[in-house]
Amino acid sequence: MDWSLSAEQRHWRDTARAYATEVVAPRAPELDALADPEAAFSWDLVDAATEYGLRLAPLPPAFGGGGTDFLTNAVMLEEIAAADLGMSVVLAQTWKFAQLLMELGTADQHERWLRRLVDNRRGLMAASLTEPQGGSDNVLPYAGVDGGMQMSARRVDGGWILNGQKHYISNANRADSIIAFARTDPDRPVRSGVSMFVVPADSPQVRFGVIHDKLGERLANNSEIFYEDVFVPEADLLGQENEGLADVARLLRGSNAYAAACTIGVARTAFDRALRYTSQRVQGGRPVLDHDDIGVQFAEMYAQLEMARTYVFRAAWAADHAKSFDPKMAAVPKLVASQIAFDVTRASLEMFGGSGVMRDTGIEKLMRDATIFLHSDGTNTVMRKKIAADLRTRVGNGAADSLWDW
Numbered sequence: 001m002d003w004s005l006s007a008e009q010r011h012w013r014d015t016a017r018a019y020a021t022e023v024v025a026p027r028a029p030e031l032d033a034l035a036d037p038e039a040a041f042s043w044d045l046v047d048a049a050t051e052y053g054l055r056l057a058p059l060p061p062a063f064g065g066g067g068t069d070f071l072t073n074a075v076m077l078e079e080i081a082a083a084d085l086g087m088s089v090v091l092a093q094t095w096k097f098a099q100l101l102m103e104l105g106t107a108d109q110h111e112r113w114l115r116r117l118v119d120n121r122r123g124l125m126a127a128s129l130t131e132p133q134g135g136s137d138n139v140l141p142y143a144g145v146d147g148g149m150q151m152s153a154r155r156v157d158g159g160w161i162l163n164g165q166k167h168y169i170s171n172a173n174r175a176d177s178i179i180a181f182a183r184t185d186p187d188r189p190v191r192s193g194v195s196m197f198v199v200p201a202d203s204p205q206v207r208f209g210v211i212h213d214k215l216g217e218r219l220a221n222n223s224e225i226f227y228e229d230v231f232v233p234e235a236d237l238l239g240q241e242n243e244g245l246a247d248v249a250r251l252l253r254g255s256n257a258y259a260a261a262c263t264i265g266v267a268r269t270a271f272d273r274a275l276r277y278t279s280q281r282v283q284g285g286r287p288v289l290d291h292d293d294i295g296v297q298f299a300e301m302y303a304q305l306e307m308a309r310t311y312v313f314r315a316a317w318a319a320d321h322a323k324s325f326d327p328k329m330a331a332v333p334k335l336v337a338s339q340i341a342f343d344v345t346r347a348s349l350e351m352f353g354g355s356g357v358m359r360d361t362g363i364e365k366l367m368r369d370a371t372i373f374l375h376s377d378g379t380n381t382v383m384r385k386k387i388a389a390d391l392r393t394r395v396g397n398g399a400a401d402s403l404w405d406w
């Protein structure tokens with residue numbers, strides 16, 4: 001096992017870092033400050049991602065990408081999030097759903113949907129599971145038929161008709177294509193009654209509602225989607241009928257590592273800025289950083305962040321190499337990293353004294369951004385419940401002894 005980055009991985013990290021520092025960082029504060037949530041999204045930043053070769057990096061070269069693996073993607077997302085969380089999420093969503101299409105799609109779906117994404121230089125992707133009445137019940141699949149998503153997919157001649165409402169969907173109103181999750185069997189619980197469909201976002205039967213006004217991660221848009229009698233041909237069912245939630249859990253095994261990498265990027269910037277500030281700010285007759293207790297606090301923050309980061313990279317590595325998928329490796333990194341990133345960012349804010357809460361310092365943006373992944377990609381409470389469920393299953397199967405093997 002080699003813990004160093006390969007020359008190719010360093011190339012991608014450096015490309016992402018150049019994009020982040022040259023393009024994203026100079027624009028992020030001004031976009032974040034806009035009152036209109038829709039206006040905080042910038043096509044210029046997407047155009048530049050295309051020019052830097054980042055927009056579809058994980059896809060194979062035949063589909064305009066660099067064939068980057070989960071680990072390389074996590075490294076890149078941390079770099080981009082260090083400049084702005086929203087922009088890292090815009091790309092992370094596109095990457096993971098393009099990867100899902102690549103892994104699960106048929107050759108025909110690759111040609112139609114991935115080709116369309118390549119040809120559209122502003123092609124982004126979204127996936128819609130969450131509904132006003134069904135959020136955590138899709139992430140921690142609820143066992144009854146009365147909970148979770150209710151959007152329906154009714155079989156008709158040659159395909160399906162989709163009807164329902166989604167909300168909070170990242171990239172929805174900016175996407176080229178959307179993966180829509182709907183109940184293909186209303187008599188079964190979500191775990192065994194939901195399927196995935198690929199839907200063009202410019203379909204006249206797809207309507208976007210409110211653009212959500214978020215606390216942080218503002219450079220990414222999130223919106224409602226209304227599916228109103230959307231006809232989806234049989235050929236655009238993605239994966240097996242009724243297997244949608246099982247497929248997405250297995251194939252998006254790097255998803256929460258992506259979220260975790262993004263949140264670490266935010267905390268890393270907060271930490272760096274606090275370190276620099278305290279090395280210059282003099283109180284008690286010396287730079288604040290030179291007080292022993294402050295130095296020790298930074299040491300603890302550094303240790304926490306480095307620990308979370310190493311773990312996220314291991315989870316991404318496991319997504320690339322593991323022979324079988326361990327659901328805990330999807331949940332634990334997001335839980336650990338988002339909590340540590342939040343704590344480190346909050347402590348960094350405090351290092352700025354009064355200026356930490358002043359808008360012009362720019363640190364409060366990081367605090368708002370660090371809050372997002374306590375909620376998004378499944379709440380941390382739900383992450384803990386997923387881990388507990390897996391532990392119970394292992395004991396039940398007599399497989400607890402293998403808990404520490406990897």
Ligand SMILES: Cc1cc2nc3c(=O)[nH]c(=O)nc-3n(C[C@H](O)[C@H](O)[C@H](O)COP(=O)(O)OP(=O)(O)OC[C@H]3O[C@@H](n4cnc5c(N)ncnc54)[C@H](O)[C@@H]3O)c2cc1C
Nearest residue numbers: 127128129130135136168169170375376377378379381382
């Ligand atoms: C910024 C952002 C981006 C998002 N992007 C997307 C996207 O692209 N696509 C998409 O489909 N969704 C997206 N979501 C939705 C996200 O996945 C849900 O918000 C999340 O799963 C929680 O669902 P909910 O909001 O309905 O909260 P609820 O499920 O109503 O949870 C409310 C509270 O109850 C707790 N809770 C819920 N169930 C249980 C339980 N069984 N036991 C104990 N406690 C419980 C939760 O932890 C939480 O504290 C996004 C959300 C955010 C904030």
